[in-house]
Amino acid sequence: MTHSHTDRGHPTRSVYARRPDSVQNPLPTATAVDTAKILAEVELPTISKGPIIRRPRMVAAVENLGLEARAVARLQTAAEKYGRGPLMLGLPGRKMSMVLDPEHVHRILEESPEPFATAETLKRHALKHFEPQVALISHGAERARRRETNEKLLDHNQPIHRMAEQFMPAVREEAQVLLKQIDDAGGTLDYSNYFKAWFRVVNRVVLGDSYRDDTELLELMETQRARGNWAFLRPVDTEARDEIHSRIDQAVAKAEPGSIAAFMSQMEASGDFETSRDEDVQQIPQWLFAFDPAGMASYRGLALLASHPDRLEAARHQIEEEAQADVPLLPLLRATVLESLRLWATTPMILRETTQEVEFEHGVMPQGTTVLIFAPFFHRDEKNLDFAHQFSPEVWDHERTREEWPLVPFSAGPGLCPGRHLVLLLTSNFMAQIVGQRNIDLLSHELEPGRLPALLNNFSLKFHLSAR
Numbered sequence: 001m002t003h004s005h006t007d008r009g010h011p012t013r014s015v016y017a018r019r020p021d022s023v024q025n026p027l028p029t030a031t032a033v034d035t036a037k038i039l040a041e042v043e044l045p046t047i048s049k050g051p052i053i054r055r056p057r058m059v060a061a062v063e064n065l066g067l068e069a070r071a072v073a074r075l076q077t078a079a080e081k082y083g084r085g086p087l088m089l090g091l092p093g094r095k096m097s098m099v100l101d102p103e104h105v106h107r108i109l110e111e112s113p114e115p116f117a118t119a120e121t122l123k124r125h126a127l128k129h130f131e132p133q134v135a136l137i138s139h140g141a142e143r144a145r146r147r148e149t150n151e152k153l154l155d156h157n158q159p160i161h162r163m164a165e166q167f168m169p170a171v172r173e174e175a176q177v178l179l180k181q182i183d184d185a186g187g188t189l190d191y192s193n194y195f196k197a198w199f200r201v202v203n204r205v206v207l208g209d210s211y212r213d214d215t216e217l218l219e220l221m222e223t224q225r226a227r228g229n230w231a232f233l234r235p236v237d238t239e240a241r242d243e244i245h246s247r248i249d250q251a252v253a254k255a256e257p258g259s260i261a262a263f264m265s266q267m268e269a270s271g272d273f274e275t276s277r278d279e280d281v282q283q284i285p286q287w288l289f290a291f292d293p294a295g296m297a298s299y300r301g302l303a304l305l306a307s308h309p310d311r312l313e314a315a316r317h318q319i320e321e322e323a324q325a326d327v328p329l330l331p332l333l334r335a336t337v338l339e340s341l342r343l344w345a346t347t348p349m350i351l352r353e354t355t356q357e358v359e360f361e362h363g364v365m366p367q368g369t370t371v372l373i374f375a376p377f378f379h380r381d382e383k384n385l386d387f388a389h390q391f392s393p394e395v396w397d398h399e400r401t402r403e404e405w406p407l408v409p410f411s412a413g414p415g416l417c418p419g420r421h422l423v424l425l426l427t428s429n430f431m432a433q434i435v436g437q438r439n440i441d442l443l444s445h446e447l448e449p450g451r452l453p454a455l456l457n458n459f460s461l462k463f464h465l466s467a468r
Ligand code: HEM
Pocket: 118, 134, 135, 136, 137, 147, 150, 154, 286, 287, 288, 290, 291, 293, 294, 295, 297, 341, 346, 347, 350, 351, 408, 409, 410, 411, 414, 415, 416, 417, 418, 419, 420, 422, 423
């Protein structure tokens, strides 16, 4: 047993046994020039695109200028020069580090929220604009009970949510409405139409059928998310934030059958939660927010299918096989969404913050360090993955393990996205309605199967749908 007691049993730490700290044994630090390059080529494009709500014009610019590929290349150069890291950035007054080693990705995500807190400072400032009590930016016991509430409501370990059968009419009906609208308009599907239809599904599933056309809450959320993009640089609009919470509170009180709001109300009534009503209500803006990237990912998934006819055929085969199921599982369409997220991560930067000093092989990370995991660096690493730039749904035919290369579109460990199965359930079934009933051709882009682009702008993606 190792201990630091003296021979006489005094609980004082021996100076000899004391572990070197972040001052005596620092991690490698990037030079000022390299720090500037990493900030300019990795951080800046990510922030410009909009971390909390995407800015379509900036997404287009990043796509056109090829900045996403440059970001990955920049970190590859850094890893060659500095080794495994984590690499401290040479910033005055701010402790930041970039993760460069696949093993460290696993470790950091598994050792969340202690010592790697999910409640990182910038994230806290961004999310406080609409959900200051959400699990993701909470600490300790508060985080634990808020996380548990999310896990229960989202049935987070179940590929098929316990209420899935009740969600299916919304998915099928809204897809039908969308298809009719596209047919009537000559067959062109664009993101705006797709997004509106998708959010009609989301509103019905989360809040209830009568919220189908409620764009007001969505708009309120969008305005607050736009403020969130600026984090602490914008003051919180508490009135708008209260309005969001009060509308969600009303939906929970209404408890429309078949909605997760009703499930919440039921669980509250039966004393299943340690959280208060206020806390419960504040978990839901995160869901409404996060269903937005789910729309992007599934829409890009359609582009993958349209440009890979063999996969599309296989997906249609599964759709037909499960046509009679109450809730089809659709593994290939789920894997398509996961691939879309691997190729074009909607949470490209996973952030953590150290609550104490942490020892790594090559040095000690100070307390209060922001830890940056840039997912595309790992997801699109052609030096280590032969499928880096290809559509490879088979990599998702099993749960990814710690022994494997980190593919973390939904994060991992105790901070793993509790909504992932619900996302995959709803997106796969929504996509099935489209590709099961229509031919689908990509109009706006040409995707080369062996060399998929580093970014695919969902806002400019267009398809032509025709009768099968
Ligand atoms: C494509 C869609 C989505 C993606 C890619 C995604 C990804 C992620 C990621 C990467 C995290 C970890 C973030 C971090 O550590 O900072 C996360 C957390 C979370 N996600 Fe998702 N998510 C999606 C959709 C959803 C949906 C639709 C819901 C709810 C219905 C949801 C609920 C949550 C919650 C509650 C957390 C916080 C978990 C915690 O505090 O530990 N997500 N998600």
